[in-house]
Each structure stands twice: as structure tokens, then as C-alpha cells.
Amino acid sequence: MTETSDLKAAEFWEARYRDRDGRLWSGRPNALLVREASDLAPGRALDLGCGEGGDAVWLASRGWRVTGVDIAHTALERAALHAADAGVSDRTSWERHVLGETFPEGSFDLVNAQFLQSPVPLDQQRVLRRAAAAVAAGGTLLIVMHAGWPSWQTEPPFEAEFPTLRGVLDELALPEADWSVETLDTVRKPSESPEGLEGFRDDHVWRLRRTGV
Template sequence: MTHQHEAEERDARQFWEDRYSERDRIWSGKVNPVLSEIVADLDVGTALDLGCGEGGDAVWLAGMGWRVTAVDISATALQRAEQAATERGVDGRITFARHDLATDFPSGVFDLVSAQFLQTPLEFPRAEVLQQAARAVAVSGRLLIVEHGAAPPWMPHDHDHPVDFPTPQQTFDQLELVDQHWRIERLEAKERQATGPNGETGTLMDNIILARRLA
């Protein structure tokens, strides 16, 4: 690892540690709605949760019977996720691990690889990380990417660290999937009503990319 990469990794870890230190809980603790909708129709298997945060998705998946590997860059987030898993009695079905996905991607293949809102205002090789996510999908498994299609109305405007909001097609094109090896099941932008961290309500735009690996 170069000195530049080491500095970027420290900066990213510090950024997210500072973010999670702002309050006792950042996220709602609930499963992301698109994930729960899609997984309801799938057979139980193994799942990789990229950027698991405080564990809402991982805990829910484990409660549904999945065996989950849940990773995040923040030690604080992972500690909270582990506590949530223990409280729900599903800690035996989740492996939590700290990874900076920019430099350290988890090994293995999975029936479901989920990247829920894997977006950051920092420099981040997102296209390469999502390509690695696709390679981690087992044959007959699925890759699910859900991302913000626009800034949430309660998101502060950070002019020093602007966030790019691609279209579903742009994200899909970055995956560089071999057509005959994949079937696209969903590729769309969808609005939903949501509540922000301080009780604000507003309309969110979710980009949804769901692909099944055929070979």
C-alpha cells in the first residue's frame, strides 16, 4: 500500500468514526425497504452486506435465516451492529468484519451481495468496488445495488465533498457485466416517502439495480 493510499484509508476511517460519534444512533435500525421487498421472494442462503452501518439489514437478513457477512469501515458502527445482533438473538448467523472496501474487499462468494446506499462524499473507487461485488456473487445468486438517485432533502450540502448521484443505467454500465452471464431483473428509479434522522419527512429517489448471475 502506498503512503497516499494509507493516508486516504486513515482519512476515510476517521471521517466515518466522526460521523458515527455525532450521536448514539445514526440510522433507524430498520431494514432498507427495497432489500426486504426483494429478499421476501428469495430462497435463504448466504449474504454479503457491504457498508452494513449499524446492522439494520444484516440483523434482518439473519432473522430471516440467512447467514450473513457484514462489513463496514467504522469500528463504532460494527460495535453497534454486533450489539443489535446480540439483542435480537441472531449473532450466531452474522460475521462482522472491518474492511475499507477501497483497499480490502472480503473474500468468498455469496447467494446475495447487497450494496445499500454505498455512497460517500470522499474519494472512493466505487465502480471498482461494485465490480468486485459482482464477482462475489455465486452462480444463481443476485447482486442488489440500491443508491440515492438524488440528495435526500435533509442532507447537508457539503461543497467541499460533493456527492455524485448517477442514474441506474450509469451504475449498471460501470459494472461491465458479461451479458450472457447475467440477467437483469430490475433497473429503475423509484420514489418513496421517508423520515430523516431528525424526524423530517420527504421524498427520496432510489436507484435499484438487481441482477442474477447465470454463469
């Protein structure tokens, strides 16, 4: 990504949050995070693209020490307020990064990457490889991404390439001796258009455990 595209990405996401009256997201954790992480022992967690902190606050409420990362200052400010309201400020920290260019330091027992998909430039492959590299021995990499447009979306608002289950594994190129695949799944969930048209949307889930050092 160039400096110009970084600026455009930051401006896009900052405007997306700032121009919204109130929260952009629900404040609740992503359902597939809850499904996949509820049985994990708490440790250090990294939440990439944390938005307003729904996932990070949920993890912190379960005993994790969480670093939340986002490109938008407004999102991080709201995430910090959410953590304070939930009484977990002491277990959360917030960092601004342009993922693909900069990345948090350290290793983590859980790296959570939910819907790192963007209408503005994002080096998704590089981000996910760095996410895998940040997983500590015995830790978990959890990735969730949309598999396609909602069923009711007849005219996509922008061009997008959606991942395949095998394609992401191939791009990560993780050594089989050091990693095990615990979840490789496609989940269909209800989806409703802004006009109230009911349909569905498919999401892919990758839960990978680092077994080696």
C-alpha cells in the same frame, strides 16, 4: 485511494458513529432490501457498508448467514450488539474493511450494497465490480443508491455525482450471457428536512442475478 485518504475516510465514519448519542440509523432494514430480497431463498449473504447492522440482522432473522462489512469499528460493535439482542449472533459475522482496498473472501448467494455513497473518497466503481465478482452462480447482486439530493435540498452540503441506472450497468460491464437484470427501477420516497420541510427523494435499484458460473 491513497493511505492518507483511507485514514481520512476511517476517521470520518468513526467520528460519525462515535459522536452520535445512540444509534445513527433506525435499526430497521432498508425498505428496498425488504422489497427485493423477501422472495429469495436464504443462503450466504454479504452486506457491504453494513453500518449498525439493520440489514444484516433482518437477513439473519430470515435464515441467511450474513457477513457484515464496514469501515467503522464503532458501527461493527453496535451491529454485533444488535445481532445479539435479536438472537442471531450465530448467523452473523462482522469484518472491518476499507472497501476499494480490501474485500471479504468467498462467494455469496446475495451481495447487498445499500447506499455506498460517501462525502469522503470511495472507489465506488471498484467496490461494485468486486461485489459482482463475489456473487455465486445463481446468486443476486442488489444495489440501491440515491439518484439525487432530496427535493428540499437547495444548497448541497458537498459536491457529489449521482449514478444513473444505465451508467452503473455500463460501469459493471457484466457479460449478458452470465447475468440477468431482474430489477432496474427508480423509486420515489417521502423525505423531510431537519427543519420539517416535506419533500421527496429518488433512489435507484439494481437487482441482478448471476446465471452463469
